[in-house]
Amino acid sequence: MMDYRARYIHVNKANEHDKTQQRDTDTSEDIGDIFQAVSLYNKGKSQSDRIHPMDVQMAVFHCADGFLKQMLVSKLSQCQYALPLLVPDPFTQQIEFPLWTFRQINKSWKMRNTNNEIISQTHLVYKAETPMVSFFRFGSVSSSKSHLMKSLINEKHNTFFHRNCPGSSRTRVLMDGVVEIAWFCPSGKNTDKFTDCVAFCNLHGDAGDHEKQLEILTEMSSVNVVLLPGLQKNYGSAEKIQNLIRITTPLICLFTEDESTVMMMKKGKFKIGLKDRNLSDVSEELRRAINDCLSESSSTFKLEDMSKHSDIRVDEEDDDDCRRGKEAAQQMMSLLEKKDLTEIKK
Template sequence: MRLLLLPDIEESESFLERVFIMTWLNESRREIKKEESVKNVSQLCNILQLAKMEIQNTSPLKDLQEVKVKLTSEIAFSVFMLCKHFREMKQMEELSLLLSIVTVVGYSDTANTFQSVLDYPEIIFFHDELNKAMEKYSSLRRESILKSQAFVIITGITVTNRLTRVTPEVKKKRLSFLESNLKDVLLEDIGNLLQEFSEGLIVWNKLEDQLHSIMNGTYQKNTKDESAEYVKTKLGTVLKRRPRSKSERNESEPVMPPLTDSPCCNVIERLQLKPFFPKKLTMSDVLLIDKFSLYESQPSSDHDIPFCFLQKLLMIDYKARQIVFKTTNAETESSESNVQTTNAISLEDFLGATDIFNDNTDCSVKPASLHFMDVQMAVYHCSDMFLWQYITSKLSICQFALPLLVPNPSTTKIELPIWSFRPLKRSWKCADTLSNQSAPLKSFTANICSTPVPMVTFMRFGRCTSSKSQIMNGLLNHQKHDTFYHRDCKGSSNESLLMDGVVEISWYCPAGNKDDQFNECIAFTNLRGDARKHDKQVQFLLETSSINVVVLMEDYLDSIGKEILTQLVQSPNPLICLYADKTNLAKGNHKTKVKLALRNRNQSELI
């Protein structure tokens, strides 16, 4: 039956039920065995290459027709399987490109077969065109999605085997097919371009030129050539808007008060970050190639400091906080001009030199140096959520403490940027049961944001001679790295303006070694500033901490300090009081409430 029907079907294009009969003939050729699945274009191209070779090696004319029928059936099934795979994987661009090319040689996507038996030239065209198109598509896809989609559309409407001309009617049908196939993945620029042409008479040459310019990277949006109806609609929307009254504002969308004459305002203005406040600094403002990313450079002015810090941090430089301010030649010459070069000087002149000023001496007061943590917190207040999450991951890799509670400089609220901790993971080794330390070690890797671990909180009353941040660094890493920034760090100054009331957090993760300070993962929090002035932060830490450590001097133990200490003493959690002004203290009789003297005490002995 097949040999009787095939010659007539081949000769007559108007043969009744031609597609149905071809489908039946192809199905009858398939064997019942499970076919090998085709899941990429290279597999299909291999099948087409083998088909070309098989036709070339078949000599008798009678056998050649049988081979063509068999190969047509195999190629049709391979195309069907690949289209099915593309649909399952939502690869609509690749699917559209494949169907645009295979339709030229007579493939029907509805019947999943070819309308006629494939001949050698058609197989050559299908193989070469598919190979070339997919290679070009992959290259453009690596550059941008916009270019790859433009290529898919222009290929879809212009591809031909050079034996037939693509008429405007055919192009319109092809474009309609492509828009239907790509409607869920089409980018806005491509969609607007196609809509602009579809609203009126399509000038195909102009459309093809626009698509070519997108592929070449020379495309410019035509903002002037908009329809009158579109402009009228937009104007109507704008005219209907009116400013909302205070009663109409949603409480969930508070308006950020403007910066006033506050310490935060002074720091942000000095760093020239005011255009980015609040939360307006984005990834595109930071991920730039500048002098700090190209070569080793130090800032020469205040406004260079934040971006120099960010560039070093994004390169995972653990010395990112050790930024040296580079003075200008004029400042150096000015300071050197006041230095006497004579060797002869009396003791009275030497001792009294600080009180003697000449008329030409520059006695102007230089602006106070910036505390480096003020720079980091200024960046925090100016960064949007996505940028700060990115910065947090870099701070974590560099083993720096992270802000946990941050007072908002414009309001009285306390921010908890826990969302920025979501990508952070930690690994540690410890015994599965803490009661049995001889048990084999077990490795843990977890998202630190959602893993419950004990928390040790450090706070201080007033100004103390001992640095609690240095004590914490000794516990975390034996002072090998400044996880918590302290008074002796490079770039530190007497007063920090933006760190007051900030709570920082870091984690100790044991490695399973004998010299581990602790046998489990522990979080350490550090309340910056005088705890007596930050009641909200203290109450939060009292509810969440497992152990509380207070560094104090007896002179600062006023009524507020005693009230906080009363809560700590009455809490079931252990309490350690470190007296910075005491040399000796009487040993108490309570196991979980301990007092220790810090004055003249070796820190290694304390730790």
Template sequence: KKSPKEEKTNYNNQQMCRVSTPIVSFIRVGDGFSASKSQIMNCLLSKRKHDAFFHRHCRESSKDCLLMEGVVEVCWFCPGGEDEDRFDNCLTFINLHGDAKKHKKQLTFLQEVSSLIVVLMSISDDNKENQKVVRDLWQSSKPLICLLDDKERTMANNSVQRVKIGLRNRNEAELTQELTTTIRRFLELSGAALSLEDCAQIARKQGFLIDEDQRDCKEAKEKAEVLMALLRETKISQMKEKLLPLQGELWHRWCKKDKEFYHLREKGNQSIEQHKSKIERKNKLYGINR
């Protein structure tokens, strides 16, 4: 096993859209909760309270999700090889904004692509539609974590792939730690992992519009591939000199001589005019015209 220091310096750059990772989806069933789903996710993703997801307590926020209703946001957790990392591997976190029962198409998609679903709900909710959504999730094969807004502690009789965690009057650090431990345990039991490109294939089958299928995006991708093919043919050390000649050695020489020209530094016994004339002759020799 490599030491943490060795692992940090062993970079393997990849396009994130092609990296297969477990997907943890957070949804909300119902309204009027005291807890914020997005805020809970932010605590999981960053110990330094970086708001990856916009929530009700953010500046300029309002209680009405006018523009965010039904939006599915994605954020990746990538460990830094530190002891304080909450998770050991890259994870994809998905956040469905709004009440899940009102966005059945998005919910169906998340049920198919997710390795684990976390649902914010109320156990005392008597809404029949809400109860049906939760019941379907509970009976599905996907691991499920229920965050109960109206309960104070983790409930007993949890199964291997089903856990109910109370949120009321909970310490934030304690709750985050319990949720982290539960997610890690569930993901160890699930070997499912998908990339963003894999998800796009599933989304196509379910009738979603994919940006990459649009004409403008296809044309831009073709042009980008032509440029990348050109760059692959050139060594990195020669790339700038060949493709951007004015920013290579010629530019370096020009800057040096131009600096000398304005500073008019005397060398030896030369007068200012002699020095100026010498610089101009060198510029002509290099093909540089001021």
């Protein structure tokens, strides 16, 4: 039914009731060695058989036709959740850009002009030109990238599903390589974290394993944000990180094994340590760094421009049936536009 709570899946174990009964029985007995008791209870407990909620969402997405995909993405947008932007086929790894699913989505926001007047704007999201901030990680990191992104957009709402959400587990099979997108839409108030509408893109999995997605996002983004343990020359993705530093696009490096506060390495290149630091402090420093980068950059991103990239498939809009249907609809519209409105009513 596409309930917004469908992301929070609780899996009841078949033997959960039996284990509860066993524990109740054991309470009346002397358990003796507490360490032995704990190891016995933990034996056989594993997350390997847990179903990741985002795997369920992506399984439905992969099995759906174009209309159900569009409905699913529209519902996700209504619930203020991140939307699938680049989706690798689980069998062929061909990357799909589901442009059709975004066609009905509008975003509204309020900005202040130079005279401090509030200007309201509403755009079809695929046509909106906004700055874009891309997040990646290289290697295995101790901090949750999705959790950090969620805190930038909305501290009270899980825009991006992350490891601390109900039902989450370390095992997932359909999310690696998926790029999700969400927008921060300002309200025109002084408390806005960003003064303009900003798109945030999240590449799931190790960016070093998903070169095409990394290439597309770094080419189109206004700011790149990278999570990694540290910088060493013998690091597996050192060359890719070096490329991000060389290009003119602003870069913010988040080091999970570094305790330092925000620091500018050179113009447009920042580093922030995450180790043993308060998430609220890190979010505030990251937000300031992103705003500094955006104030120096005039580059914008338009969703439909992504379809111009080679090597990615644009969903149903590439199909012959859809193309013929669109041409027929445009022909009908051109006939209607030639007639006077009163004639059409008659």
